[in-house]
Amino acid sequence: MSTSLLIPRGIPRVQYLADGAQRVFTYPFPIFADEDLQVFLGAALQSTGYAVGGAGAGAGGAVTFAAAPAEGTVVLLRRRLPIERRSDFGESGPLPASALNGELDRLTAMLQQVAGDQELMLRYADSDLPASPLLPERGLRQGKLLAFDSAGNPTIRPPVDEEALATYLPPGAGATARPVRDKLADLASVKDFGAVGDGLVDDTLALQAALTSARAVFVPPGTYRIANTLTLGYGQTLYGVGQGSVIRGASNGFDLIHLPDGYATLSGLRLEQGKAGVRLFGRDGPCVQNSLTDLTLWEPEVGLVFDGYIDPNLPCYWNNIARVLVARPSRHGVWLTRTGAGDTPNANRFHAVRVYSLSAPMSGCGFFVEQGRFNNAFFDCEANLWPGAEACFRVGAVTDKTLIVNFYAESLGALPNLQLDAGSVETAVVNLFSAAAGPAILDRSGGQYTAVNAGYPEKNRLQRSRVTELVVEALRYDTDYVEPVQGGLVALDLRSSVYLASAYGGPVELRLPKAEDANGHAVTIKRTDASTNPLTVTETGGPGPDGRVLSLGNRYDFVTLVSNGAGWWIVAGNSQPGNAHYHDTPGLFEPDLNQQLYLVSAWNGAVEVRLPAPSAPHAVGRTVTVKKSDTGGNRVTVTQAGGGGPDSEAIALAAQGHAVTVMSNGAGWHVLGRNP
Incomplete structure (x- = not known):
């Protein structure tokens, strides 16, 4: 039984005019996978806000929008495949019908795609007489109008309209005059695509259309309300004038701006609301070398999200973020994480990024490097947070080599200024300002960090460091x-x-x-x-x-x-010497050898001074002197545990001043001196 997808006759494109209520739009041609279908609202290519059904079905399927497109919006659904060969049949190898049918299906679909593109082109009618399809050379047609000569062949004519004839000459030596039309084309504005910017009208499609049509898009002063995510593709730029250029989400149910590829620039904007203000992730290509500068993100759930996503070959690396304020986030200010099987966000650079609660409740962290390997670096950043937050800066378990320099942490609550989770390794902290009421460094990593002028009470921790010359004013030992x-x-x-x-x-x-x-x-x-x-x-x-x-x-x-x-x-x-010990109790006396001189009085009765066994740990190597101090007739006898005494005999001290000095070598007590 064949499993091929039969490709019926027709053009793989269908258009609708939305009525403001319809959410489901069918497409009457087959697609192989969801990503084969492109969805346009007006001129704006969509990437989120809809679901595709019916992939793999011969009769086609349907696109279901999360919200009905506005009335009067043109909805375009078209199949778009990369022109490529995906199979190779070996010489004399097996030739399964399913593989052959699949390749023929895709070839047929590609031909229909090309045929559909040709229908949208200017072309000669099938019944037209032969004519030249060649345009005049570039140098001849520059600044001219396209026309046709008496034989119907392409030719050129001088421009005739006033706008095309008008020129602009910049001031300054060496400036070259250019047509005003070319000068105006240098700048693509969202207002060129119908954006209003009054904070009331939904400008989503206008901004999406601008980003679909131009590589660099300017956002003039105004408040532009959007109801869906804006996607900034490879090498694109979206920029404004600063606080005056506001993009406001209609709710916190979606991310405001996605950067799913590399080398894009986002600058000079104020972004309000959003599930995430900006999310960087490698979906369409490696998410690398993107630049986010001079941004204010106001009241997002999370300000900036750096996501390792699902494909290790499309990482989130080497992005540069500078002069960014995240104000009143409800969860995290800056979050480095991974939502799939991709690599962790690595080697991203943050400079002068500030997270500020402004007395608004938040549940997470100012900065949370939940997952991030290899030198994510934060310079001159700050977190001033709600007292009930989790931590000003938190380094998660799946991290290493995180670099934090000149970080400012502040809160009226007892949250940690810097929290190092178990599993984090090689975190380096230099110049930590700790103004939150919690611990300066809450270390759960087991000491897997290095800190210089950071923390309390241990502000500096140096491990395995070689110092040629060291001057120490106060040295403390752990x-x-x-x-x-x-x-x-x-x-x-x-x-x-x-x-x-x-x-x-x-x-x-x-x-x-x-x-x-x-x-x-x-x-x-x-x-x-x-x-x-x-x-x-x-x-x-x-x-x-x-x-x-x-x-x-x-x-x-x-x-x-x-x-x-x-x-x-x-x-x-x-062998610490001690003070002399005086003993005057009759009977047995066993010295502890903590002193070197024992003065013993036998006035009240005879005293036996029994030394410990010479092999006792506290006796080996010890020298001790025993001296009779009284004038009475009772004796002081020096013995040792186990019987006998120094030099194998019990030594009797009979008169005042009699003394013996002995030492143990571990095998026996030996007399070093005796009086008499």
Whole structure:
């Protein structure tokens, strides 16, 4: 069974005269796809505001308008195909009937299209005698009228009407006289196409017709009311005189202006209302190198929308926006997003763009880079927002390398001045003025940003920076306090420069990352508690500082470590001396070794000073002196845990002034000095 689309005889074009009520207009010829049908209202080619039905049907279909065209408007529906071949049949390969029929269908449709175009041309009648179809050469016909000689062949005659004969000579040396008609043709105005500009008459078709007919269109002072989207195509320009040239949407149900292609210019206009004031997206071609300057967008839902859209090959890149005010938006001021499977908007440049609520409620952000890769840059921009807004500037999850310089944020509400969502990376902020009542930088990115003179209380964050010469007036170290409730393993992430650690709740192991993952990093660890629980410093997958497990045995012990990529090395530390301790209670006394000198009185009874085991973490390397301070006859005996004492014996201090100085090497307590 054939699946071809039979092309009946006829011209693929139909016209209607609208009555102001009819919304559905049929076309009695087949089309292959919706985009094959062009829809005109008057001379204006439409791109939105209607739906096409019947594509693929042999009998044609219908166009349904969202709103009935105004009475007296000419509605033109025509099939328009690119003149191209879309199939290639291989030598001795399969030749399916569907492919062949499809190609013949399109060829037939193209021929009908050409035949229809020829019907609109001036041409000789079929019964006319042969005559020359050639025009005189350009140099001969310039400024002349086309005529026909006695044989009926084309020729030229001097112009005869006064308007064509009138000339314009600009002032200044080297100026050339030109016909006034050519001079007037330099400027296409929307009023040349019937626009009124009184704010009451619907000027939609007039503006669309102007953009259909001219590459550059001027909007004179006035208020031009539109009821449908205006499309600014490739390389086109729409410009006005500034605040005096107003384009006002009849409602917020549609976007005011679309830029679906590249190299267009929009300038010197005030745009009021609209679902979006201006939307840039790659529909008809790559949306690149468009210029938006000197615009005011008043009371849109969203001021400027940059949309990655549906096709990665038609991106929204390299657009330039300068001196734009978005006033009283109800949602976002500037929004970079993606509504389909296209690429994110990238490398767009914004300069002196201001979003101002003017006390009007809004639900979104001044600037929202929801999706944007690779260096979207914002210079000297500002957001002054309603207190209930979301954020002055928000960087979304699907972003990287966003650059924000000299941004001014202000609000009476507690919204963030700058919000960085989780997933955003490599945001760079320079000179952030934070006048909103919320946090200067609400960071949910995990520190994936760099800020200079920005934020509070940390106004500067430099990561992986090489400084040849640095002068510092006040140096502050990021400090973290570590105290596991029940002790245990703590993996140090080295986000802090100083760790104050306590083993009060139980033995604690502080584990450094691999030395190879922390090349050049310096960290200081200091013990703060006076318990006898061990506190050790180890290394992930490595031997530890100076090739060993490091113990911080006593309160106030500290160590400073540096990694050279091959190992962790001790570059500073201490065995903090303490004040002498006086003890006068009889019985067993177990010193904590936080002091180097213990004065012991046995006046009220004999005292046993029991040192900890020499292998105890807080004993290894310690030197301690025990001295009898009273004049009584009771003894002070120095022993060690587990039995015995220094040099393997219990040492008795019998008289006042008797003393012993001992040190532990981890294996035993050794006498360094003794009196007597």
